[in-house]
Amino acid sequence: LRSLIQAREGVAWTLELSPTVASLLTSFSDQLFEENLVDKILNLLSSISVDRELERLDRGRAIGKTWHRQQLVSMIEEQRLCLAECLFYWACQNPFPKDTIMAVIQYLKGIKKPDEKKPLDPVVLALFFSLVASFSVGSDVAAEALDYEYYPLVKDHTLLPTVHNELQKDSEWGCPQMLAALKFAWGVLLR
Numbered sequence: 600l601r602s603l604i605q606a607r608e609g610v611a612w613t614l615e616l617s618p619t620v621a622s623l624l625t626s627f628s629d630q631l632f633e634e635n636l637v638d639k640i641l642n643l644l645s646s647i648s649v650d651r652e653l654e655r656l657d658r659g660r661a662i663g664k665t666w667h668r669q670q671l672v673s674m675i676e677e678q679r680l681c682l683a684e685c686l687f688y689w690a691c692q693n694p695f696p697k698d699t700i701m702a703v704i705q706y707l708k709g710i711k712k713p714d715e716k717k718p719l720d721p722v723v724l725a726l727f728f729s730l731v732a733s734f735s736v737g738s739d740v741a742a743e744a745l746d747y748e749y750y751p752l753v754k755d756h757t758l759l760p761t762v763h764n765e766l767q768k769d770s771e772w773g774c775p776q777m778l779a780a781l782k783f784a785w786g787v788l789l790r
Contacts, residue, residue, distance in 0.1 A: 609692025683725035690729035711773040
């Protein structure tokens with residue numbers, strides 16, 4: 600899935616595939632997106648927990664020695680990161696529309712502040728940067744050359760006020776620093 604999304608046509612990079620293959624990959628991934636791929640990925644990220652998965656495997660006596668447990672932890676963490684990277688690559692190639700931005704914001708709202716000594720989870724960082732990528736309108740492109748098809752911020756006139764109101768609400772965030780960083784990215788966009 601991640602490779603499929605990376606091969607999409609978009610604004611950030613190109614794999615220089617033949618036009619037929621690029622069109623086929625883009626239309627197939629568009630179909631996945633229309634079938635609520637983002638919601639499915641966010642649900643999986645919420646439901647997959649290393650501790651929960653290890654507990655289930657332990658109950659079924661499917662975990663061996665310590666090295667086997669560590670392999671399982673690495674595999675579960677890698678799968679979660681791969682799912683988050685799918686959203687990041689998508690946002691880089693084709694910035695998210697309003698509903699997707701709002702879904703990712705709601706997911707990030709529930710993230711708990713990590714311990715002072717622990718860095719943020721790479722999954723959370725990938726989702727954060729998927730929003731930052733969606734807050735872009737291609738500053739390196741002249742306004743007359745913008746392809747509005749790729750930039751929902753320009754195309755959808757309801758997106759700016761909706762996201763702005765959501766980020767300005769006095770709602771509780773599990774990690775206030777995340778909200779502050781999003782507000783900063785949003786402010787840079789508005790500026």
